[in-house]
Amino acid sequence: MVYFTAPRYMNISNTPTTSSTISGFILLGFPCSREGQILLFVLFSVVYLLTLMGNGSIICAVRWDQRLHTPMYILLANFSFLEIWYVTSTVPNMLANFLSDTKVISFSGCFLQFYFFFSLGSTECFFLAIMAFDRYLAICRPLHYPTVMTGRLCTNLVVSCWVFGFLWFLIPIIIISQMSFCGSRIIDHFLCDPGPLLTLTCKKAPVVEIIFSTLSPLPLVIPFLFIMGSYALVLRAVLKVPSASGKRKAFSTCGSHLAVVSLFYGSVLVMYGSPTSEHEAGTQKIVTLFYSVVTPFLNPVIYSLRNKDMKNALQKFLEI
Numbered sequence: 001m002v003y004f005t006a007p008r009y010m011n012i013s014n015t016p017t018t019s020s021t022i023s024g025f026i027l028l029g030f031p032c033s034r035e036g037q038i039l040l041f042v043l044f045s046v047v048y049l050l051t052l053m054g055n056g057s058i059i060c061a062v063r064w065d066q067r068l069h070t071p072m073y074i075l076l077a078n079f080s081f082l083e084i085w086y087v088t089s090t091v092p093n094m095l096a097n098f099l100s101d102t103k104v105i106s107f108s109g110c111f112l113q114f115y116f117f118f119s120l121g122s123t124e125c126f127f128l129a130i131m132a133f134d135r136y137l138a139i140c141r142p143l144h145y146p147t148v149m150t151g152r153l154c155t156n157l158v159v160s161c162w163v164f165g166f167l168w169f170l171i172p173i174i175i176i177s178q179m180s181f182c183g184s185r186i187i188d189h190f191l192c193d194p195g196p197l198l199t200l201t202c203k204k205a206p207v208v209e210i211i212f213s214t215l216s217p218l219p220l221v222i223p224f225l226f227i228m229g230s231y232a233l234v235l236r237a238v239l240k241v242p243s244a245s246g247k248r249k250a251f252s253t254c255g256s257h258l259a260v261v262s263l264f265y266g267s268v269l270v271m272y273g274s275p276t277s278e279h280e281a282g283t284q285k286i287v288t289l290f291y292s293v294v295t296p297f298l299n300p301v302i303y304s305l306r307n308k309d310m311k312n313a314l315q316k317f318l319e320i
Helices: 034-064 071-088 091-098 107-140 151-168 170-177 194-199 206-215 218-239 244-272 281-305 308-319
Strands: 013-017 025-027 181-183
Touching: 034 071, 034 091, 034 281, 034 308, 071 091, 071 107, 071 151, 071 281, 071 308, 107 151, 107 170, 107 194, 107 218, 107 244, 151 170, 151 218, 170 194, 170 206, 194 206, 218 244, 244 281, 281 308
Parallel strands: none
Antiparallel strands: 013 181
């Protein structure tokens, strides 16, 4: 077991310290031997590079294949672009910590990571919702689809996802960053998660916790309910299709998106669907690792394997 020591400029004590004088926090990450840290560094470096390559390939395939210039694939390309930034908000710092003896992240760096990680996560929830809306229009309103899902509407939906995603956590992060922190300032996680952060505050702030616990679930719950409602209508429409081949074709257009929704929301709901105190630190790390690193890694595979047009476009792109 590796024991981490704070650098000399960090004052680790049990006396209250204002947030303005904090030099940084210590992210424990995944404590293990030096050899284990190097092994984890290599493993996550490979996963990170493959994630960038996979999502980047989808963006390039949609960009250069004229047949994919439709709302469905434009949304997918933007979603892949989002996934690249989502995984980049945590993995590079995690890789640096694997090779670091102190595991220190600066005060500003911690809160910037907190803000970008949760803002990008909220944006992802909104993107999954508008992708479900696109599939609803395509299956339940096929005759109206070309006139409703226009390029302008698609652009407005994409911009709205980014704007709402990054505005949502702006107030909570400003409030929490102004609080005072005491004690060791050791965060038993690989990222700056709000749960461990709030436990390090000098004084309990019920109002802040209420604000955060009220605002945080909304970008998760509202899009999830919208997605479930959209697919309930899709399922009802598909069951009315007389031919088995028609049903299979309709389900195939939704299969990839449903798989991604299941992976992302399944792990997120396990993490945030119950009080944080019910989860051990190890469980928190594993679940967070799944939806923040593994899911972005698997998404390109899911979309390319289950979609013939995307598979053909990727093959042509890779042959260039």
